[in-house]
Amino acid sequence: MSDYNFAYLDEDTKRMIRRALLKAVAIPSYQVPFASREMPMPYGWGTGGVQVTAACLKADDTLKVIDQGADDTTNAVSIRSFFQRTADVAVTECTQEASIIQTRHRIPEAPLHEGQIMVFQVPIPEPLRFLEPRETETRRMHALADYGLMQVKLYEDIAKHGEIATAYAYPVKVEGRYVMDPSPIPKFDNPKLDNSPALMLFGAGREQRIYALPPYTSVQSLDFEDFPFAATKADHSCTICGAVDSYLDEIITDDAGGRMFVCSDTSYCSERAAS
Amino acid sequence: MYVAVKGGERAIRNAHAWLAEERRGDPDIPELTIPQIRAQMALAVNRVMAEGSLHDPDLAALAIKQARGDLIEAIFLIRAYRTTLPRFGTSTPVDTADMAVSRRISATFKDAPGGQILGPTFDYTHRLLDFSLMANGDPPAAPKASADPQPVPHILSFLDTDGLIEPAPHSDATPRDLTREPLELPADRALRLQALTRADEGFLLGLAYSTQRGYGRNHAFVGELRIGTVCVEMEIPELGFAVDIGEIELTECETVNQFTGSKTEPAQFTRGYGLTFGQTERKAISMALVDRALRWRELGEDDQGAPAQDEEFVLSHCDNIQATGFLEHIKLPHYVDFQAELELIRRLRAAASEDAE
Numbered sequence: 001m002s003d004y005n006f007a008y009l010d011e012d013t014k015r016m017i018r019r020a021l022l023k024a025v026a027i028p029s030y031q032v033p034f035a036s037r038e039m040p041m042p043y044g045w046g047t048g049g050v051q052v053t054a055a056c057l058k059a060d061d062t063l064k065v066i067d068q069g070a071d072d073t074t075n076a077v078s079i080r081s082f083f084q085r086t087a088d089v090a091v092t093e094c095t096q097e098a099s100i101i102q103t104r105h106r107i108p109e110a111p112l113h114e115g116q117i118m119v120f121q122v123p124i125p126e127p128l129r130f131l132e133p134r135e136t137e138t139r140r141m142h143a144l145a146d147y148g149l150m151q152v153k154l155y156e157d158i159a160k161h162g163e164i165a166t167a168y169a170y171p172v173k174v175e176g177r178y179v180m181d182p183s184p185i186p187k188f189d190n191p192k193l194d195n196s197p198a199l200m201l202f203g204a205g206r207e208q209r210i211y212a213l214p215p216y217t218s219v220q221s222l223d224f225e226d227f228p229f230a231a232t233k234a235d236h237s238c239t240i241c242g243a244v245d246s247y248l249d250e251i252i253t254d255d256a257g258g259r260m261f262v263c264s265d266t267s268y269c270s271e272r273a274a275s
Numbered sequence: 276m277y278v279a280v281k282g283g284e285r286a287i288r289n290a291h292a293w294l295a296e297e298r299r300g301d302p303d304i305p306e307l308t309i310p311q312i313r314a315q316m317a318l319a320v321n322r323v324m325a326e327g328s329l330h331d332p333d334l335a336a337l338a339i340k341q342a343r344g345d346l347i348e349a350i351f352l353i354r355a356y357r358t359t360l361p362r363f364g365t366s367t368p369v370d371t372a373d374m375a376v377s378r379r380i381s382a383t384f385k386d387a388p389g390g391q392i393l394g395p396t397f398d399y400t401h402r403l404l405d406f407s408l409m410a411n412g413d414p415p416a417a418p419k420a421s422a423d424p425q426p427v428p429h430i431l432s433f434l435d436t437d438g439l440i441e442p443a444p445h446s447d448a449t450p451r452d453l454t455r456e457p458l459e460l461p462a463d464r465a466l467r468l469q470a471l472t473r474a475d476e477g478f479l480l481g482l483a484y485s486t487q488r489g490y491g492r493n494h495a496f497v498g499e500l501r502i503g504t505v506c507v508e509m510e511i512p513e514l515g516f517a518v519d520i521g522e523i524e525l526t527e528c529e530t531v532n533q534f535t536g537s538k539t540e541p542a543q544f545t546r547g548y549g550l551t552f553g554q555t556e557r558k559a560i561s562m563a564l565v566d567r568a569l570r571w572r573e574l575g576e577d578d579q580g581a582p583a584q585d586e587e588f589v590l591s592h593c594d595n596i597q598a599t600g601f602l603e604h605i606k607l608p609h610y611v612d613f614q615a616e617l618e619l620i621r622r623l624r625a626a627a628s629e630d631a632e
Contacts, residue, residue: 004359033457038354043600045607068611075607077283105611123601134587136460161623167615186615206597208457234618249610250617264611 007054007087013037017055017210021201024212029174031125031142036208046079046104047205049121053102056117056201057083062090064098069106069247069264076104093267105168107189109246109268112198114215120183122204125211127171127181147179150222158227167232172219179222180211188231188247193219236261241272298343312336321524321553322346326595327353328454328473330523330552347475351596358454365449367517369505371527371550372429375422376503378554381430383496383531389427394502395554430499431529431546440531440544460587467569467590468562472551474593476558482583483564491568491581495547498531502554526551528559532567535574545574565589 005011020034039047057063063083067076071093079102080091092098095110102119112118124130128138131149141147150171157165164170170187174180182193183202193200193213200213213219223229234248239260246268248261263269299306313320313336323335327350335353342348378394381387393399405412434440450465458470471479486492504524508517528549536542547567549559568583582588592598 008359010359010361033459035454035456038351038358038596040355042351042603043597044602044604045600047600068608072283073608074283074287077287081284104607105609123604135591136587162626163623165619165623167619168612184609184612186611188615206601232615232618232622234614247611248614250614264614 004086006059007057007083008040009037009051009054013051014055017051020210021052021055021212024201024210025199025214028213028217029178029180029211031209031211033208034210036205039205041078041082043206044123045075046102046121048203048207048210049102049104049119049205050079050082050203051205052119052201052203052210053083053100054087056100056119057087057089059087059089061099062092062097064092064095064101064267065103066101066106066108066265066267067104068249069108070266072266094271095265095267105184105186106247106264107185107192109243109263109265110271112192112196114197116198118196118198118200120185120200120202122181122183122202122207122209124169125181125202125204125207125209127169127179142178145177150179154222154224158224164223164227164229170229171222173222174213175218180219182219186233186247187221187229188233190219190221190229191231195219234261238263238269238272241269243269243272298341307340309333309336309340312339318554319344319346319349321555322476322558323349323353325552325555325558326350326473326475327357328552329353329357347595347599351599354596364509366520367508367510369507369523369525371501371505371525372427372432374427374501374503374505374525374527376427376501378502378556379427379499380501381497381499383498384430384433387430387433389425390423427501429529431531434498434531434544438541438543441535441546443546458590460590462586462590464566464570464573467586468548468550468566470590470593471549471562471565474562475595475598476555476561478593478595478598479561479565480557482568482589483561485581486564486568486583491571491579491584493545493547493564493567494533495530495564495567496532497560498529500526500528500556500560502526502556524553526554526556526559528556528563530560530563530567535576545570 016035020032024030024032036048036051039050041047041050063080065071065076065080067073070076083089084091095101095108098116100117100119101108102121104121107118126138128141128150131153132138132141154164157163166187168186169181169184170190172180172182172190172193182190195216195218197215199215202211221229234250236248237244238246238248240262243263246263246265249264251260251262252258253260313332316339319339320332320335323338323346324330324332327335334356335349338349338352339346341352376392378396379389379392381391431440435442450469453466453469504522506519507521507523509520510517530547532545532547534542534544545567547563549562549566551559551562565583568581569586569589571578571584578584
């Protein structure tokens with residue numbers, strides 16, 4: 001496809017995004033405004049992640065794209081084929097083989113290694129947004145590390161429900177400074193962010209924000225001493241590969257309440273099933 | 276065994292092939308041509324150009340055809356194309372006082388130099404279905420007159436010379452570019468107008484209407500509404516002067532609004548401004564009303580808490596491409612998050628029933 005530049009974006013745009021990425025890496029989890037472009041897929045469908053991936057991609061990269069942990073969900077297929085068309089890069093489903101992994105809503109089960117880049121698609125980058133709708137106000141709150149509102153919200157959850165009633169997009173504190181939205185990953189995945197050897201990049205296209213976690217960054221899920229954070233998953237094992245340590249999708253098998261549980265990470269599951 | 280939704284690739288390919296067939300429709304009926312859409316669906320073309328922020332009637336017509344008449348989808352196609360285009364430079368500001376007007380009306384003065392020109396408008400038509408169009412009836416030829424060569428000055432300039440209206444702020448500063456820089460708030464007026472001119476027509480219409488009904492009321496009169504073509508000039512560095520590079524059609528609306536003033540400051544009318552591509556007057560008028568509502572702080576008015584006064588609310592939600600994308604993304608799979616919520620709710624329910632026992 002010669003009508004467009006390598007990986008679709010023109011080099012000036014890539015440079016603008018790379019500058020934002022450098023700033024984001026320099027100030028872990030700080031939300032850097034960037035001039036997000038209209039992409040040929042809709043806002044809310046991964047335009048932030050796609051722009052970050054496009055800015056990072058080199059001809060010798062191997063790309064993996066997942067959505068809900070799976071390589072074969074429709075939007076993952078669509079984004080992977082977009083980069084095959086526009087950048088002609090190698091693609092893989094294997095987590096260890098990939099140099100760049102673009103994801104929506106999951107972190108792979110297989111441990112990441114140094115040199116890998118995880119690119120997260122982010123719908124609402126602001127962890128305080130649903131407590132305070134104004135960007136002008138939330139930026140001030142971050143500047144002053146004024147996170148009392150978040151603590152009160154978590155406390156109220158416990159008072160009302162007996163536990164913190166956030167199951168995904170569970171807020172984290174990075175290097176003891178900024179509170180960050182880890183994107184809508186289940187809280188099961190939160191511990192994988194802490195001290196990860198991989199570079200984690202977060203792109204929010206519609207909201208025009210980029211943020212990052214450099215390798216080996218401290219990432220702690222918010223909690224209280226007497227109500228410590230716990231990563232949770234369905235209390236089952238995978239029907240296909242038997243894994244007990246992976247995040248599971250629940251699948252309805254009949255109209256009589258039949259259920260089965262399978263790994264959401266299809267690559268992890270098929271590699272285990274094969275071996 | 277049940278296999279979780281697989282084969283996304285083939286499903287997508289087949290769905291798109293089906294879409295292409297549906298777009299074409301019955302092959303026994305002649306296909307729409309781009310010139311037909313451009314000429315006969317001109318107002319749809321204009322809306323796509325205005326909200327797509329790209330003045331190219333042929334591409335807008337193509338987008339409408341490809342989008343099966345879904346204008347927001349067509350606007351999206353144009354935006355996605357526009358963003359890939361290189362920037363050669365910027366034009367000099369267009370001079371709307373020099374517009375070759377096809378329509379020019381004022382609701383504030385019965386007559387003014389340049390006259391009132393109704394132009395090709397739906398106003399005063401009776402909204403009765405014209406069944407002759409079903410039989411492809413050609414309309415009778417409209418009467419013709421030669422163009423009046425006299426200049427058509429802006430009507431608000433007459434109020435301006437008497438000091439009855441706030442002077443239009445003059446600035447030669449290069450405005451920020453919404454499409455090349457992230458939107459940062461608070462925004463200045465130039466940036467707000469930039470956002471409003473590409474904003475969703477329906478959203479702006481609703482907001483403007485809300486100001487008329489009292490949510491941030493500012494008593495607007497249409498001082499002037501003009502539609503016509505203007506020359507676009509660009510400085511060519513090699514030449515050292517500006518040359519005409521083409522003509523575009525614009526709609527401009529200037530409103531005269533409730534006044535400011537105090538015991539010491541003489542009262543003056545205030546302004547709202549709308550400027551849009553093509554013949555898009557509903558949009559231009561709406562834009563002027565919303566622009567005026569957003570100026571409350573600068574004019575020392577009270578914040579009534581009205582949506583149309585709230586810059587962050589308006590600018591964050593007026594773009595239909597952002598809005599439709601995010602709205603429709605909830606169609607994408609969310610199994611993982613939903614699963615996490617399912618487990619949470621089951622756990623909370625189990626805990627509650629244990630407590631009850």
